[in-house]
Amino acid sequence: MRNQITHYVRAGYAGLFIVSHEENRVEKEIAAVAASTKFGLHAWSICQGIVSVEDEPRQIADTQEPFAMLSAFDKMPERSILIARDFHQILEDRNPITFRKVKESLQLARGANRVLVVVGCRLQLPPELEKEITVIEFALPGRDELREVMDGIAASAKVPIMEDIADTFIDAARGLTCSEAENAFALSIVETKEIVASIVAREKANVIRKNGLLEIVESKTTLDDIGGLETLKADLAEKRNLFTAAAREYGLAAPRGALVVGQPGTGKSLTAAATANIFKLPLIRLEAGKLFGSLVGQSEGNWRSAFATVKAVAPCILWIDEVEGLFCGGKSSGETDSGVTNRVIKAILQDMQFNSEGIYYIFTCNDIDGLPDPLIDRLDVWSVDLPNQTEREAILKIHIAKRGRKPKQFDTTKLAALLDGFSGRQIEQVWAKAMTLAFNDKVREPRDSDILTAATKFVPTSKTMAEAIERRRKRLENRAMPASAPEAKKETSRKIVK
Ligand SMILES: Nc1ncnc2c1ncn2[C@@H]1O[C@H](COP(=O)(O)OP(=O)(O)O)[C@@H](O)[C@H]1O
Ligand SMILES: [Mg+2]
Incomplete structure (x- = not known):
């Protein structure tokens, strides 16, 4: 970090913006840079004005106002650094006089080796000054x-x-x-x-x-909790040791990540949660839609601050959930939004490409439409469909066992056939309903007939979302690997039992 700042100072960059929550740590680094490059050092805050950074700070009179601060900066001797605390907030006021003054001061400063260093906790540069001020993400402590x-x-x-x-x-x-x-x-x-x-x-x-954007997911989910999706599960199991030092020494590159796309309620989130346990890495979830902020530059800044944390936690898994909130959201809502969307996507793709050592990405979403090609290109893409007969049976058994009952006591094959068209989530809901029915009937144990009754209370996803499912299947064909293993025998057709 110190080297990077030193290079900018030596190279005559006049405006730097260091993004960090750690003002003290940043200022210590800048002081070290000033000492090694033999630059003078002052600091400004709106409360104190410009002060010298010595043991006994001396105040330079009447410089609390941003304009006065910049005028005083113009008169500083050559080879000076001025730290402007929280100045990003002043810029948020979008005062055209301040913008103009900053531009003119930086132009002057360039010829005199003066550096204005803005220190602030979030990236918030107005577009007017983007080209004047260079942003440095101050890395979290190593x-x-x-x-x-x-x-x-x-x-x-x-x-x-x-x-x-x-x-x-x-x-x-x-x-x-x-x-x-x-x-x-x-x-x-x-x-x-x-x-x-x-x-x-x-x-x-x-x-x-x-911080509101990220969440550490404490996951107990394992592959055994997922019914079906055998091809995807086998792939994850195969990769389980690729994040170890032994794999690195052997010369293997760690995989970049996976994009899991498909029908809602089919185990995509469940798979992300299981991955943490398979790879034995911490799992950090980012809900894509949350990245968007109301202020200019905020969305990109949100990504940067989230990514800085993820980077520091690495090796880890970054799970970006409900990605459509990011890629499709901006499209429908006009010009400005899609501009923001594009910038955020660009930032994400850039970090994925150049900055992702130790980070395994999992993107989960319902549809592939609108996802940018470079993203699809960089990841293993899996499509998850409604469960087939074998899968429905496996899912039913998992949920029966989860509530402390023995799957063997039910005709799971027949029941699974009846649940044709139900998603994994719905199968879980049917079973929960069956338990409730049995409980309400004098607290007896649940039976096949309870599951049959419960199933009639739901409309299977295959019907409620028939058109969307068809469209999605078409789009995913040839673009994604099916997560489920092909079924060996023909699916049992649905029979209505009276
Ligand atoms: N393949 C599956 N195996 C076991 N349970 C499943 C499966 N798919 C869905 N479920 C159940 O449905 C719930 C919702 O699934 P989730 O993974 O959140 O769906 P989504 O694909 O929408 O992310 C899970 O918590 C789980 O209880
Ligand atoms: Mg989900």
Whole structure:
């Protein structure tokens, strides 16, 4: 990070925007850059105006106003850096005078080796200044920095650190800022008198949730919880060891990811959840629609801040759920929106291509229409359809067993035939309804007849969505691998039992 900033300063970039929640850490880095390049250093905030960054800060009179700050910046000697705290918020006011002044000041600064460094927590550059100011994503702390934080906390609490598992604590803290990691370590010591990885991981899940875009999914789902989808499951099982150090040393590249497309309620989300357990990696879910913000530049900024966290947690799985919210949403809602959509897609594709070491992507969505070709091209594309006879039987058995009943006590083959056209979710719902019927009938055990009755209360997805299903099947043909294994024998045709 320090090198990158130094290069920009040396190369005469006049406007930098460092995106980070960690003002102190960023300013320390800039101070180090200023010292090594022999640049003068000042900082500005709207409360204090411009102050010198020494032990005894000296104020430069009357520079609280942004315009006055920029005028004072114009008069600074050559080789000066001015840190402008929260200046991105001033730019959000979209005051044309400020925009003009920034442009003119940066033009002057370019010839005099002066650098204006905006430090702010979210990317929010107005289009007018995009070409003037270079954005630097300040990476979250790496292992070494987190180790320092941990050692500091452990020393102050006089708690020894067990060297052999220190790495586990650090792994659990990755993705946190220094102060968040410090809080998590301290909390763990207060709760248990030592640093416990699971507490650190729990706090991390809380912190990530707070940002509102990402969610750490604590998944207990395994392949055994998924009925059918045998080809997809076999593929995941085959890849299970590709994320290990042994595979890397052997010369194998880790797979990039999968795109799972198909009918609603057929186990796409379930598969994403199972992948975490198969690959033994943390699973981070991002709901695609949530990326969109109301302010200009916010959507892209949302992606960048989310991706910075994911990057720091890597190796991990990034699950982008309900992708159509991203790719199809903008289309219908006019010019501006699709512009935003395109920019977000571009940012995602760029990060996927150049910046994705240690990240396995899972995209799940209902339809492939509208997804950009480069995305489809980079991933294994799977289509998931309504379950066939064998699959319906497997799904029914899984859900019967989940509620503590024995599948053998039911004629699952016959029942599965009757559930033709039902999605996995519906089969689960039919079984839950059958349980309710039996419970309400003097708390007896459920029987085949309860499942039959329950099934009549639902209209199968194959009927409610008949047209959409046909269209989707056509679109997916030749573009995706079927997730289900082909059925060996002919499907039992549906028979109505009176
Ligand atoms: N293949 C399946 N095997 C077992 N349960 C399934 C299957 N498909 C769907 N279900 C049940 O339906 C619920 C919803 O499935 P989900 O994976 O969320 O659907 P979607 O494909 O819309 O993401 C699951 O939580 C699970 O209980
Ligand atoms: Mg889903």
